[in-house]
Amino acid sequence: MIDRRALVDRHAVVIDGVAKDSPLSVGNGEFCFTADLTGLQSLPGRYPLGPRNGGAPGSLLTTEAQWAWHSCPLPGGAIPEPSRRSYATRKGQVPYLDYRGPLEPAPGEAPNDDQWLRANPHRLDLGRIGLCRLPDGAALDPTAMHGAHQRLDLWAGRLESRFSLGGHGVFVRTLCHPSRNLLAVRLTAPARANIAVAFAFPYGSMSWNLAADWTRDDAHRSELSRTAGGWRIERALDDTRYRVAVRASAGASLERSAAHGFVLSSDQDAWWFVAEFAPEEAPEAPLPSFASVEEAAALHWAAFWTDGAAIELAASKDPRAHELERRAVLSQYLTAINCAGSLPPQETGLTVNSWYGRFHLEMHFWHGAHFPLWGRPELLEPSMAWYGTHLEKARELARAQGYRGARWPKQVGPDGREGPSPISAFLIWQQPHPIYLAELLYRSRPSPITLERYGQVVLATAEFMADFAEETPAGFELGPPLVPAQECDAAERARLCNPTFELSYFAFGLELAQTWRERLGLGCAPWLTTVAERLVPPVRQDGIYAANGVPPFLTRSDHPAMCLALGFLPPSRRIDPAVMSATLDSVLADWDWASTWGWDFPALAMCAARLARDEDAVALLTMDVAKNRYLPNGHNYQGADLPCYLPGNGALLSALALMAGGWPGATRPAPGFPADGAWRITAEDFPGVL
Numbered sequence: 001m002i003d004r005r006a007l008v009d010r011h012a013v014v015i016d017g018v019a020k021d022s023p024l025s026v027g028n029g030e031f032c033f034t035a036d037l038t039g040l041q042s043l044p045g046r047y048p049l050g051p052r053n054g055g056a057p058g059s060l061l062t063t064e065a066q067w068a069w070h071s072c073p074l075p076g077g078a079i080p081e082p083s084r085r086s087y088a089t090r091k092g093q094v095p096y097l098d099y100r101g102p103l104e105p106a107p108g109e110a111p112n113d114d115q116w117l118r119a120n121p122h123r124l125d126l127g128r129i130g131l132c133r134l135p136d137g138a139a140l141d142p143t144a145m146h147g148a149h150q151r152l153d154l155w156a157g158r159l160e161s162r163f164s165l166g167g168h169g170v171f172v173r174t175l176c177h178p179s180r181n182l183l184a185v186r187l188t189a190p191a192r193a194n195i196a197v198a199f200a201f202p203y204g205s206m207s208w209n210l211a212a213d214w215t216r217d218d219a220h221r222s223e224l225s226r227t228a229g230g231w232r233i234e235r236a237l238d239d240t241r242y243r244v245a246v247r248a249s250a251g252a253s254l255e256r257s258a259a260h261g262f263v264l265s266s267d268q269d270a271w272w273f274v275a276e277f278a279p280e281e282a283p284e285a286p287l288p289s290f291a292s293v294e295e296a297a298a299l300h301w302a303a304f305w306t307d308g309a310a311i312e313l314a315a316s317k318d319p320r321a322h323e324l325e326r327r328a329v330l331s332q333y334l335t336a337i338n339c340a341g342s343l344p345p346q347e348t349g350l351t352v353n354s355w356y357g358r359f360h361l362e363m364h365f366w367h368g369a370h371f372p373l374w375g376r377p378e379l380l381e382p383s384m385a386w387y388g389t390h391l392e393k394a395r396e397l398a399r400a401q402g403y404r405g406a407r408w409p410k411q412v413g414p415d416g417r418e419g420p421s422p423i424s425a426f427l428i429w430q431q432p433h434p435i436y437l438a439e440l441l442y443r444s445r446p447s448p449i450t451l452e453r454y455g456q457v458v459l460a461t462a463e464f465m466a467d468f469a470e471e472t473p474a475g476f477e478l479g480p481p482l483v484p485a486q487e488c489d490a491a492e493r494a495r496l497c498n499p500t501f502e503l504s505y506f507a508f509g510l511e512l513a514q515t516w517r518e519r520l521g522l523g524c525a526p527w528l529t530t531v532a533e534r535l536v537p538p539v540r541q542d543g544i545y546a547a548n549g550v551p552p553f554l555t556r557s558d559h560p561a562m563c564l565a566l567g568f569l570p571p572s573r574r575i576d577p578a579v580m581s582a583t584l585d586s587v588l589a590d591w592d593w594a595s596t597w598g599w600d601f602p603a604l605a606m607c608a609a610r611l612a613r614d615e616d617a618v619a620l621l622t623m624d625v626a627k628n629r630y631l632p633n634g635h636n637y638q639g640a641d642l643p644c645y646l647p648g649n650g651a652l653l654s655a656l657a658l659m660a661g662g663w664p665g666a667t668r669p670a671p672g673f674p675a676d677g678a679w680r681i682t683a684e685d686f687p688g689v690l
Contacts, residue, residue: 002312011329013152022633027337031065031181032350037148039161039172042130050640055207062125064350066341069121070204070240080113082420087481090470099420114420123357125212132198137257157301168193178300182276184293196265211353222260241280247287248273308375315680320622330634331649339367340379362430370653377444387457390416405463426483432509462513466531475536485561498549500538504565544583557592567607593625598636598648602655609672661686
């Protein structure tokens with residue numbers, strides 16, 4: 001039996017000084033606060049976020065919530081019509097949101113209609129909370145800080161930060177309430193040190209990876225008022241309205257320091273405050289004390305780590321074991337605070353922005369499948385509800401293109417509106433995701449409630465998939481047009497068809513939908529079976545599976561998606577294991593690893609594991625290449641402008657669930673790890689994969 005506390009405590013994050021790529025976060029899936037070495041957001045310039053698309057650099061220190069979105073004023077006063085292009089299909093001309101212009105406006109220029117639609121609504125940085133110096137609220141001088149030491153206590157969900165400032169010892173304890181958008185902070189420092197807490201608020205940003213614009217003080221409002229229990233700061237940014245309710249220990253005061261700045265101070269050596277962020281329309285509730293938040297967080301995180309599955313590798317002799325165990329523990333924490341909320345996550349969660357903060361539905365599987373695979377289905381259910389809420393919009397998208405059922409877009413915001421893109425509208429591998437995810441939830445909780453909750457989404461999704469497949473003399477085919485999961489050939493969208501992975505995934509999804517029909521008492525739909533069985537087989541070239549059904553059959557860069565047809569998916573009659581093994585060999589021989597993304601390595605490891613190539617599976621999970629790097633804080637790093645990439649963390653957890661938890665027909669425990677004596681794997685409470 002695994003000592004869960006010892007396992008988690010082994011990987012508590014300890015950082016001394018500034019780790020500019022690795023700020024630490026506290027959160028609950030709906031709300032997240034990312035802090036620097038002070039335990040707050042005192043030194044934003046020391047944690048730079050690299051610029052993208054010619055934009056300005058930003059900071060990794062943000063405060064984000066699932067409900068917090070903003071739209072800049074409309075160019076013409078009304079939501080514009082996006083650019084559409086019609087593509088020839090065997091069913092006639094089909095319109096797509098195919099935008100070909102610059103993705104962002106040039107500096108100083110107003111956005112065109114499509115640029116505005118891509119970037120709005122965008123996630124909003126709700127505010128910066130950091131230490132400052134009295135009497136004027138000046139920023140801290142980093143050169144006066146020494147001996148910084150931080151520890152993120154994963155078992156308690158508590159960030160502890162110590163440092164010396166001007167010869168005075170400072171201790172900050174930072175927490176997030178487990179079910180409220182509420183930050184709790186306890187500060188210990190001599191009153192003579194003149195340390196206070198500054199609140200600052202930005203405008204929204206239409207930049208690719210920024211959630212804040214600190215240059216437009218005249219474009220928003222911040223109003224301070226007293227309440228019975230403390231203070232309220234009311235915020236107005238165009239049509240976005242929210243409030244920050246603040247409570248502090250006795251002796252504290254909150255005063256305005258700038259148009260959008262406020263300073264909270266106390267005459268005590270040890271004091272605390274809590275700050276709750278909420279949309280204007282949300283009901284108000286009394287604010288808790290710091291002590292009650294600390295107790296609630298401790299109970300929540302102890303239960304999180306005690307429940308669900310666990311993997312322990314500490315007894316292994318293989319030198320890769322400790323790092324793999326560390327990645328597993330930290331990925332569970334990071335996905336819980338970023339990916340377990342009421343919306344499908346953006347690829348950087350609630351930590352920083354990417355793609356304007358909008359979420360990508362083709363990544364939802366990686367963000368969420370591991371929750372039920374690790375015995376925590378309740379953490380996937382909130383974001384799965386989004387599909388039911390937006391089912392009618394998905395039906396409208398399908399109808400607009402002449403198809404039945406519901407077509408799920410790729411890049412969207414909370415309103416479900418698809419954004420113009422040269423790629424997004426043509427992706428199809430997100431279509432079966434809600435079917436696969438619903439099946440994982442059903443297997444976790446096989447009840448009529450689960451069937452009722454997701455049945456309409458499953459059936460409407462399958463109806464589109466079957467109608468999208470076009471009947472030809474060769475069988476049913478996918479596309480053109482389309483862009484496969486391997487996006488590097490997107491310029492050929494008008495003629496690409498029959499990608500290996502998508503063919504296999506559509507067949508798998510349609511067969512699952514048939515099972516759901518039977519569970520719902522609707523009986524068999526022969527047309528679903530016909531399409532699933534008669535989808536054309538994947539193309540083979542030179543003894544391996546091609547990526548696509550037409551030239552270029554295989555470009556050796558970007559996602560090696562054809563390997564997902566076995567691994568990500570269970571074995572099927574459509575995929576020959578010997579050919580897939582040769583395909584994996586081909587990838588390992590000379591793939592352009594610099595062009596890959598973080599989830600590719602776990603996906604390939606899943607393929608290797610299903611092929612009984614256990615050493616390759618471990619080697620792929622731990623491959624020493626740039627996009628497979630995991631920072632001290634546990635984030636999968638992709639670059640200065642994309643310092644955290646949660647699909648990589650989620651895919652890692654899915655791969656480990658397969659490799660350690662096993663699959664139907666596996667012949668030994670932990671079948672994805674070598675049975676060479678160097679690996680000692682203890683795996684508990686994995687419910688099993690498909």
